[in-house]
Amino acid sequence: MFSFDNSYGRLPDRFYTKMAPTPVAKPDWIALNEELAREMGLDVEAMRAAPEVFAGNAVPEGADPLAQLYAGHQFGGWSPQLGDGRAILLGEHVSEGRRWDVQLKGSGPTPYSRMGDGRAALGPVMREYLVSEAMHALGVPTTRALAAVTTGETVLRQEGPLPGGVLTRVASSHIRVGTFQVFAARDDVEGLRILLDHAIARHAPGAEWPMGLLRHVMRAQADLVARWMGLGFIHGVMNTDNMTISGETIDYGPCAFMEAYHPDTVYSSIDQFGRYAWKAQPDIALWNLAQLATALLPLMGEREAAVAEATEVLEGFRDLYAEAWSRVMTAKIGTDDMALAMELLAIMAEDQGDFTNTFRALTVAPDTARDQVTSRERLDDWIARWQAKGPDVEAMRRANPAVIPRNHRVEEAISAAYRDDLAPFHALRAVLADPWEETEANAAYRRPAAPDEAVTRTFCGT
Numbered sequence: 060m061f062s063f064d065n066s067y068g069r070l071p072d073r074f075y076t077k078m079a080p081t082p083v084a085k086p087d088w089i090a091l092n093e094e095l096a097r098e099m100g101l102d103v104e105a106m107r108a109a110p111e112v113f114a115g116n117a118v119p120e121g122a123d124p125l126a127q128l129y130a131g132h133q134f135g136g137w138s139p140q141l142g143d144g145r146a147i148l149l150g151e152h153v154s155e156g157r158r159w160d161v162q163l164k165g166s167g168p169t170p171y172s173r174m175g176d177g178r179a180a181l182g183p184v185m186r187e188y189l190v191s192e193a194m195h196a197l198g199v200p201t202t203r204a205l206a207a208v209t210t211g212e213t214v215l216r217q218e219g220p221l222p223g224g225v226l227t228r229v230a231s232s233h234i235r236v237g238t239f240q241v242f243a244a245r246d247d248v249e250g251l252r253i254l255l256d257h258a259i260a261r262h263a264p265g266a267e268w269p270m271g272l273l274r275h276v277m278r279a280q281a282d283l284v285a286r287w288m289g290l291g292f293i294h295g296v297m298n299t300d301n302m303t304i305s306g307e308t309i310d311y312g313p314c315a316f317m318e319a320y321h322p323d324t325v326y327s328s329i330d331q332f333g334r335y336a337w338k339a340q341p342d343i344a345l346w347n348l349a350q351l352a353t354a355l356l357p358l359m360g361e362r363e364a365a366v367a368e369a370t371e372v373l374e375g376f377r378d379l380y381a382e383a384w385s386r387v388m389t390a391k392i393g394t395d396d397m398a399l400a401m402e403l404l405a406i407m408a409e410d411q412g413d414f415t416n417t418f419r420a421l422t423v424a425p426d427t428a429r430d431q432v433t434s435r436e437r438l439d440d441w442i443a444r445w446q447a448k449g450p451d452v453e454a455m456r457r458a459n460p461a462v463i464p465r466n467h468r469v470e471e472a473i474s475a476a477y478r479d480d481l482a483p484f485h486a487l488r489a490v491l492a493d494p495w496e497e498t499e500a501n502a503a504y505r506r507p508a509a510p511d512e513a514v515t516r517t518f519c520g521t
């Protein structure tokens with residue numbers, strides 16, 4: 060089914076634990092991502108006939124299943140050993156010169172499961188499927204969802220017993236900042252060296268050794284986080300184990316798209332102090348990159364000079380981010396006047412403008428933008444000055460989506476699935492695949508949550 064070439068599995072055995080997924084009672088389809096399957100050169104019919112592969116009940120030919128080791132800072136606190144506690148990397152599928160990690164998530168316990176059961180509830184599987192695919196359609200680098208299945212088993216969560224699911228996640232790799240950290244923390248300089256070679260070969264071929272990798276990740280993350288910010292996306296759990304070297308968004312646990320704009324917005328129930336609030340994300344990205352730099356220090360020779368060099372490289376992040384953010388906002392308002400852009404955000408923050416709909420209204424019918432906020436005069440004044448700049452409204456339509464995965468819609472799809480009704484999930488999936496046009500089909504999905512529908516808290520999906 061796949062054309063596997065498992066380069067990670069050829070790394071030394073302290074990088075992972077080789078083991079097969081744990082079979083489930085009764086695999087059944089929720090969704091197969093045919094568009095992605097075709098992009099990967101896979102046989103959709105063969106996949107469709109084999110849900111057991113995507114549940115972990117049958118290991119496809121050529122796979123070299125393993126759970127990856129990593130560590131990480133979670134909410135700023137150091138966790139010396141994390142790793143795939145509920146995921147198994149089946150292998151790396153190669154097609155037309157591209158390489159994809161194919162990973163099952165929710166596939167049973169591993170040596171890294173700690174207190175967890177190694178399983179995933181159906182809700183978080185569906186959330187990751189919907190939101191990661193929406194991010195892709197919105198032009199944001201991300202891990203992808205190739206398949207989702209039910210297990211016929213129940214998992215016990217805070218809410219009680221829930222149906223289980225397995226997600227097939229595809230990524231250009233699953234190497235994280237935390238993968239470097241685990242070897243650094245163990246003083247395993249040889250392991251670090253091997254990982255760095257592997258990561259450079261995969262993600263930054265030809266990059267200078269070792270700082271070229273840091274520079275590469277800095278650029279990719281500056282671009283990524285600026286894109287998140289431009290969509291009102293709040294990742295919610297930017298721990299160092301949830302930051303990829305590839306620059307792809309990973310881990311759709313407590314993530315959420317902001318509705319009424321405010322820079323301090325937080326959704327995650329476990330983020331008590333707003334560490335991962337919308338506005339904090341660029342600073343947290345830099346904090347995480349500093350942890351990557353720290354992990355690379357043992358490869359850089361004499362300590363003091365290494366620290367000085369790494370610090371200098373990291374200082375470049377401010378400019379990288381400012382450039383990326385300015386690219387994003389220039390596209391959003393169709394003119395490169397950043398002061399004007401910031402003024403708009405300030406008005407929206409004060410007047411509760413829906414993040415998505417205020418920008419979109421400007422691109423479709425500026426006169427209606429004022430309906431998005433509580434104080435029309437201030438926005439009217441802004442619109443007049445903005446129009447005087449001659450913004451390219453046509454181009455703005457590709458930077459301001461009509462539809463995003465609104466939290467209440469995602470929750471609605473999940474709760475319907477818990478009642479055995481997958482229709483809302485499939486309807487939402489179809490709508491999110493084409494976010495750049497107003498259509499009849501997506502009209503109801505463009506509306507912000509009514510007060511009684513609003514989701515104000517999200518939970519770490521496991």
Ligand code: AMP
Nearest residue numbers: 141142143144145172175176177178521
């Ligand atoms: P996350 O919050 O998804 O980034 O996960 C943090 C760590 O907890 C990772 O090492 C996961 O593999 C592990 N983990 C999360 N949920 C489970 C679970 N249900 N069973 C085992 N390990 C888990």
Ligand code: MG
Nearest residue numbers: 300301309310
């Ligand atoms: Mg994670």
